[in-house]
Amino acid sequence: MSYISLKKITTQYCLKNVDLDIVSGEITAVLGFTGAGKSTLLNVIAGLVEYEGAVYFDQNNMNHIRTEKRSIGYLFQDIYLFPHLTAFDNIAFGLRTSGCPADEIEEKIDSILALLKISHLKKRYPKDFSGGEKQRVGLARSIIREPKILLLDEPLSSLDPCTAKSIRNELKALQKHMNLTILYVTHNFAEAKELADRIVVIRDGQIQQSGSVQDIFDKPVEAIRDFVSVAIPARSLS
Amino acid sequence: MKQSLFKNNLLYLVPISLFLVLWEIAGQNAQTPLFPPLSKVIEEFGSLLRNGTLLKGLGASFGRVFIGYILGSIAGLFVGILMGVNKMAEYSLRPLISILFPIPTLGWLPLLMLWIGINEILPVTLIFICAFFPVAYNTLTGIKEVKEEYINAARTLGASSCYILWHVILPMASPNIFTGLRLESGMVWRTVIAAEMFAIPTGIGALLMNAESLIRVDIIMVCLVVLSIMCSIFERFFLWLEHRATGAWR
Numbered sequence: 001m002s003y004i005s006l007k008k009i010t011t012q013y014c015l016k017n018v019d020l021d022i023v024s025g026e027i028t029a030v031l032g033f034t035g036a037g038k039s040t041l042l043n044v045i046a047g048l049v050e051y052e053g054a055v056y057f058d059q060n061n062m063n064h065i066r067t068e069k070r071s072i073g074y075l076f077q078d079i080y081l082f083p084h085l086t087a088f089d090n091i092a093f094g095l096r097t098s099g100c101p102a103d104e105i106e107e108k109i110d111s112i113l114a115l116l117k118i119s120h121l122k123k124r125y126p127k128d129f130s131g132g133e134k135q136r137v138g139l140a141r142s143i144i145r146e147p148k149i150l151l152l153d154e155p156l157s158s159l160d161p162c163t164a165k166s167i168r169n170e171l172k173a174l175q176k177h178m179n180l181t182i183l184y185v186t187h188n189f190a191e192a193k194e195l196a197d198r199i200v201v202i203r204d205g206q207i208q209q210s211g212s213v214q215d216i217f218d219k220p221v222e223a224i225r226d227f228v229s230v231a232i233p234a235r236s237l238s
Numbered sequence: 239m240k241q242s243l244f245k246n247n248l249l250y251l252v253p254i255s256l257f258l259v260l261w262e263i264a265g266q267n268a269q270t271p272l273f274p275p276l277s278k279v280i281e282e283f284g285s286l287l288r289n290g291t292l293l294k295g296l297g298a299s300f301g302r303v304f305i306g307y308i309l310g311s312i313a314g315l316f317v318g319i320l321m322g323v324n325k326m327a328e329y330s331l332r333p334l335i336s337i338l339f340p341i342p343t344l345g346w347l348p349l350l351m352l353w354i355g356i357n358e359i360l361p362v363t364l365i366f367i368c369a370f371f372p373v374a375y376n377t378l379t380g381i382k383e384v385k386e387e388y389i390n391a392a393r394t395l396g397a398s399s400c401y402i403l404w405h406v407i408l409p410m411a412s413p414n415i416f417t418g419l420r421l422e423s424g425m426v427w428r429t430v431i432a433a434e435m436f437a438i439p440t441g442i443g444a445l446l447m448n449a450e451s452l453i454r455v456d457i458i459m460v461c462l463v464v465l466s467i468m469c470s471i472f473e474r475f476f477l478w479l480e481h482r483a484t485g486a487w488r
Contacts, residue, residue, distance in 0.1 A: 048390050067393040074394040080387045084409040084487045093405070094395035125487040145396065 003181045004045060004149060009053035014040040016205045018053070027175055027182040029192035031216075032202040033227065038185040039077070041202065042151045045183065046074050057149065068097070073142035073150040073180075077157065079134050081126040087113070087137045088122045094145045112140045116170060132163035139167070143174060150175075152184045156191065168195055189228070193217070201227065274456040279463070282456040291445065296464060299430050299441040302358070303472075306365025307426045311419060314370045318377025322411070323403060328378070339375060343368040343429050351437055361433040361441075368429045369422045376418025380411030413484050420476035424469040431465055 003024035008017050014037040022028050030038045043049040047067040055062045062070060081090050088109055095105045113119040116136045126134060135155055143150060152171075156164040172195065175182055186192050192199055193213050200210040201224045208223045209216060220228040258276055265275025274282075286292035317335075321328040346367055354360050384407050392402045408415075434443025442461050449457035 046390075046394055048393070067390070068396045068398060070394075071396075072394060074391070076387060076391060078387065080385070080391040082388065082391075082406060082410070084412075084484070093392070093397070097396040097398070097401055127487060141395070 003058055004183070005056040005059070006041075006044070007054040007056070009041075009044055009051050009055070011037075011040055011044065011049055011051045011205075014205045015044065015051070018202075018205070018207055020200060020207055020210065022181060022183060023198065024058075024181050025179045026197040027172075027184055027195055028198045028200060029196035030183060030185045030200045030202060031187065031189065031192050031227075033187060036202045037205040038187075038202055039153050040205075042074070042153055042183060042185055045149070046070065046072055046151060071145070071147050071149075073145065073147035075135075075138050075142045075150070075152045075155045077153045077155070079138035079155075081129075081134060081137055081141070083126050086123050086125055087118065087129075087140075090126070090137055091141045091144050094141065098145065108144060109140075112144055115174075116140055131159050132167065135159060135163075135167055136170075139171070139174075143178065143180070146178060148181060150180045150182045152182060154185055154187070157186070157188070164191070171195065189217075203227065271453065272455050274459065279456050279459045282454075283460045283463070286457065286460055292460070292464065295440065295442045295445040295461075296468075299427075299434065299443065300468075302361040302441065303365055303426050303430050306362040306430075307369050307423065309362070310366040310369025310426075311373045311422070313366070314373025314375075314418070315377055315415070317370075318374040318415075319381065319403075319408070321374070321378045322381025323399075323407070335371065335374060339371040343425075344432050347433060347436060356437050358438075361430050361438055364433050365426045365429055368426050372422050372425075373415070373418045376414045377411065380414025381407055383414065384410045413480070413488060416476060416480035416483065420473055420480060423472035423476050427465060427469045427472065 004020075004022035006018055006020040008019060009015050010017055018037075018041065020041075030041060032038050040049060044051045045055060047055075047062065047065065047070055057070070082093065085093065091109050091112065092105050095108065100108075109122075110119070113122055116139065118133060118136045118140070121129065121133055121137060126137070129137065139155070156167055159167065168191070171182075174180065184192070184195060196213055198210065199213055199216045201208045201216060201220075203223060209221045216224075217228065262276040265273055265278065268275075283292070317331065321331050321335075343364060346364060350360055350363055354363060388406055388410065389402055392406045397405070430441065431443040431446065434441035435447050436443075438444060442465060446458055446461045449455075449461065
């Protein structure tokens with residue numbers, strides 16, 4: 001059953017008549033070269049850019065629902081942790097906006113810090129985090145409100161392979177644990193193959209193909225054949 | 239670590255000590271009231287302190303600086319925030335501020351003397367102007383420097399525009415805001431002294447002018463030292479405040 005449904009989405013510079021259904025409780029990877037429109041697609045779902053067409057969450061039209069009311073989690077490519085807040089306060093930010101009581105905030109944050117193995121960062125500021133620590137705090141911040149939809153914009157692109165693999169595993173575990181619907185933007189085929197249940201390939205602002213990982217790899221349509229062939233050496237991700 | 243601290247203090251103190259010693263020697267040898275030695279200035283400082291002249295003048299100047307600076311800063315913050323968050327306010331007010339900001343504060347003095355007259359409101363207004371423009375400009379700059387992505391991140395976390403202003407934009411703009419406040423905290427003392435020298439018969443500036451007319455160089459020097467100390471105290475206070483507010487995360 002689709003949870004997110006996009007109908008004829010067009011943006012000023014990027015997306016052209018995009019129709020897409022995202023299945024509930026799955027990880028869908030959005031693949032494409034730089035500038036293909038992947039991030040714009042996430043921004044449309046989040047309500048951060050102007051668009052034509054319609055966005056549905058669970059069959060509810062979200063066109064007139066502002067970003068802050070869409071109940072999504074979004075991990076941006078550069079994370080954008082608030083530099084003036086500690087890890088605790090960064091993660092607590094979303095809970096405080098919803099008026100969550102202080103003792104509940106403390107409890108929830110302690111548990112997510114432990115889950116992501118970053119309890120030692122609780123009172124530290126982002127300037128003192130490593131790349132992997134920033135990603136984990138960003139991830140904690142985006143899921144602490146228990147959103148139904150999690151949007152991830154190339155979250156692992158700047159990490160070393162070991163840290164990226166470790167965060168990928170944590171992400172998978174979280175997705176199962178919270179039954180999240182995840183939209184995962186990447187230009188790394190190997191990463192998509194390891195993580196995703198489904199893959200959507202986007203090129204020049206249009207969806208070229210969507211389907212299971214195997215479908216995309218084994219039967220790519222003409223328009224993305226060159227793109228897939230470039231990615232073939234990366235199939236064997238360690 | 240301790241050795242380095244000692245070395246730094248030494249580096250700090252040596253030029254000052256050398257300057258004071260040279261001043262004393264030069265003053266003793268000059269044998270003219272136009273260049274009194276340090277000991278004579280200290281003696282005069284004690285005398286002005288005991289008879290209350292210095293505290294009375296300092297109190298008058300401080301009161302003007304305090305009121306003008308607080309009002310000017312609050313107004314500057316308000317206008318800076320308004321321009322920072324509201325494009326219409328920015329487009330309509332920016333040209334006006336760009337025209338008025340470069341005018342030296344003391345350039346307003348003749349006009350204000352005619353409009354307001356010579357009374358307590360004159361120096362307060364002058365200090366208000368002195369504080370207002372840089373604080374407004376720095377606040378606007380600070381807000382504009384907050385990347386839109388931080389605001390978007392806050393929106394995806396359920397924050398309203400008002401919540402984002404108080405919890406994201408203003409804290410992230412605070413280094414710029416503090417810079418404006420700190421720079422002007424010294425400048426307002428220079429402005430009040432100039433205003434008192436030209437137009438107001440009380441305060442440290444007026445004491446300076448009286449000393450000049452009586453050819454009392456020792457009193458002039460006392461006033462200059464007091465002025466330097468007050469500028470320094472104000473600037474250091476805001477530096478400390480800035481460090482307290484932003485030091486942990488910058």
